Amino acid sequence: MTHAENANIMVVDDEPANLKLLENVLKTHGYTVRSFPTGRLALAAAAQNPPDLILLDINMPEMNGYEVCERLKSNPELLTIPVIFLSGLNTTEDKVKAFQTGGADYISKPFQLEEVDARVETHLKLHELQQALELQNDHLEELVNQRTEQLQVAVKRIESTFDQTLQALGGALDLRDNETAGHSQRVSRYSLEIAQAMHCGEEEFRQIALGACLHDIGKIGTPDAILHKAGKLNPEETEIIRKHVRNGYDMVSRIPFLSPAAQIVLTHHEFYDGTGYPQGLIGKEIPMGARIFSVADTLDAMTSDRPYRTALPYQAAQEEIVRCSGRQFDPDVVQAFLGIPEQVWKRIRVELDSGSQ
Ligand SMILES: [Fe+2]
Numbered sequence: 001m002t003h004a005e006n007a008n009i010m011v012v013d014d015e016p017a018n019l020k021l022l023e024n025v026l027k028t029h030g031y032t033v034r035s036f037p038t039g040r041l042a043l044a045a046a047a048q049n050p051p052d053l054i055l056l057d058i059n060m061p062e063m064n065g066y067e068v069c070e071r072l073k074s075n076p077e078l079l080t081i082p083v084i085f086l087s088g089l090n091t092t093e094d095k096v097k098a099f100q101t102g103g104a105d106y107i108s109k110p111f112q113l114e115e116v117d118a119r120v121e122t123h124l125k126l127h128e129l130q131q132a133l134e135l136q137n138d139h140l141e142e143l144v145n146q147r148t149e150q151l152q153v154a155v156k157r158i159e160s161t162f163d164q165t166l167q168a169l170g171g172a173l174d175l176r177d178n179e180t181a182g183h184s185q186r187v188s189r190y191s192l193e194i195a196q197a198m199h200c201g202e203e204e205f206r207q208i209a210l211g212a213c214l215h216d217i218g219k220i221g222t223p224d225a226i227l228h229k230a231g232k233l234n235p236e237e238t239e240i241i242r243k244h245v246r247n248g249y250d251m252v253s254r255i256p257f258l259s260p261a262a263q264i265v266l267t268h269h270e271f272y273d274g275t276g277y278p279q280g281l282i283g284k285e286i287p288m289g290a291r292i293f294s295v296a297d298t299l300d301a302m303t304s305d306r307p308y309r310t311a312l313p314y315q316a317a318q319e320e321i322v323r324c325s326g327r328q329f330d331p332d333v334v335q336a337f338l339g340i341p342e343q344v345w346k347r348i349r350v351e352l353d354s355g356s357q
Contacts, residue, residue: 007124008032008049012042012068013057013086018109022055022086025113026120039068050078053124055116058087058098066101073102080130082123086111163210170213177219177227180304182352188212189348190296191289197336198292204260208289211264215293218248218265245269245278264289268297271328283330291330295321295337298328299345314342 009031011022019035026033034051036042040063046054054072058065065085072078082104087094095106104126105119170184191212195205219227222244226237233241245266253262267281267290274282302317318338325334 005030006032007052008034009120010042010046010051010054011035012037012039012054012060012065014038014060015057018057018086021113022116025117029117029121031120039063039065039071043068043071046072046078046081047075050081052081052127053120054081054083055086055120056083056103058085058089058094066097069098069101069103080127080134082127084119084123086116163206166210167213169217173214173216173219177216180306183300183304184213184215185352186300186304186349187215187293187296189352190299190345191292193340193344193348194292194296194333194336195289197339198288198333200288200292204289207258207260208264208292210258211261211268211289212293212296214248214252214261215265215268215297216244216248217251218244218246220251221247242269242277260287260289263287264293268293272330273327276328286330291333295329295333298324299337303345303349314345318342 009026011019011026011033013019013022013035014037016037019037023033023035034045036045037060039056039060042054042056056065056068065087069083069085072081072083083102084105084107085098085103086107086109087098088109090108098106104123107116107119167185167188170188171182174181174183188209191208192205195208200208219241222241226233226240229237245268249262249266252258252265255262264287266278267286270276270279270281270286270290271294272283272286272291274280276286298321299317302312302320303314305311321329321334321337325331
């Protein structure tokens with residue numbers, strides 16, 4: 001930034017006497033002065049070495065002052081340079097036009113040198129303040145960007161810690177529910193794989209992963225005697241165990257940003273044909289995350305060891321999923337599932353198994 005007293009001023013006038021006069025008087029104030037007899041020469045010089053202020057005549061051959069000013073203002077690098085018109089044109093219309101083309105001020109000829117002095121000084125100071133303000137704005141903007149970036153990193157870290165905590169909770173639920181270790185995490189990852197094939201959005205991904213992980217959280221409230229009963233459940237016991245979806249929903253939906261995940265918890269036992277519970281929702285009434293989860297859950301349940309049987313091969317799970325397409329499962333989700341090669345599921349299982357040891 002240039003201080004006003006060391007300012008670099010450009011004078012443009014086709015009248016040599018005016019140029020000389022202005023140059024002399026401005027130099028006595030310590031300004032650096034460059035004089036140009038035409039607008040074309042002045043524009044070229046301004047582009048090379050931008051001045052802090054321009055005194056500009058209007059009536060000149062080749063290019064008049066209005067045009068010079070317009071060209072100057074169309075260049076983002078030169079846009080803020082104050083232009084003071086100096087002209088013998090004295091109608092209101094001429095003056096208005098000067099301001100419309102971007103002029104900062106207008107001095108009528110014949111001019112008083114004291115007036116030129118005073119106006120030059122005022123506009124240089126204004127320009128200086130404007131530049132200082134812009135610099136401060138840039139600095140503030142940079143500071144805000146930095147802080148925003150730091151905040152985003154902190155939020156990501158908190159989200160990640162939160163997700164890990166919920167995953168640990170899912171793992172604890174697996175143990176109590178006689179599920180195979182890692183069921184919640186696998187179902188979560190399987191669901192994400194299918195969600196990707198269904199072209200779900202990034203925020204949906206996170207909610208699907210968390211919803212899948214916490215799907216049976218409501219079983220915390222189910223008595224052990226029912227949860228671990230070896231034989232068939234009677235109607236009352238079935239009714240009690242079915243309450244886990246509503247209980248789970250009540251727990252998770254208390255956390256505002258988990259409300260989409262809570263929807264998955266509530267609807268993870270709904271069937272595509274409307275025969276599921278608790279609401280008997282049909283088809284696309286069931287949230288996408290829950291429709292995806294159903295397929296992932298069946299895949300993992302069938303291909304994992306259970307207390308009463310060893311794991312079934314992938315082929316058996318695939319056949320069951322296809323068989324239940326349109327009944328338990330959304331046919332679109334089944335199609336997306338079928339498009340994913342068996343190796344992908346195997347890789348996820350191996351990855352999670354090696355990570356948990
Ligand atoms: Fe469940």
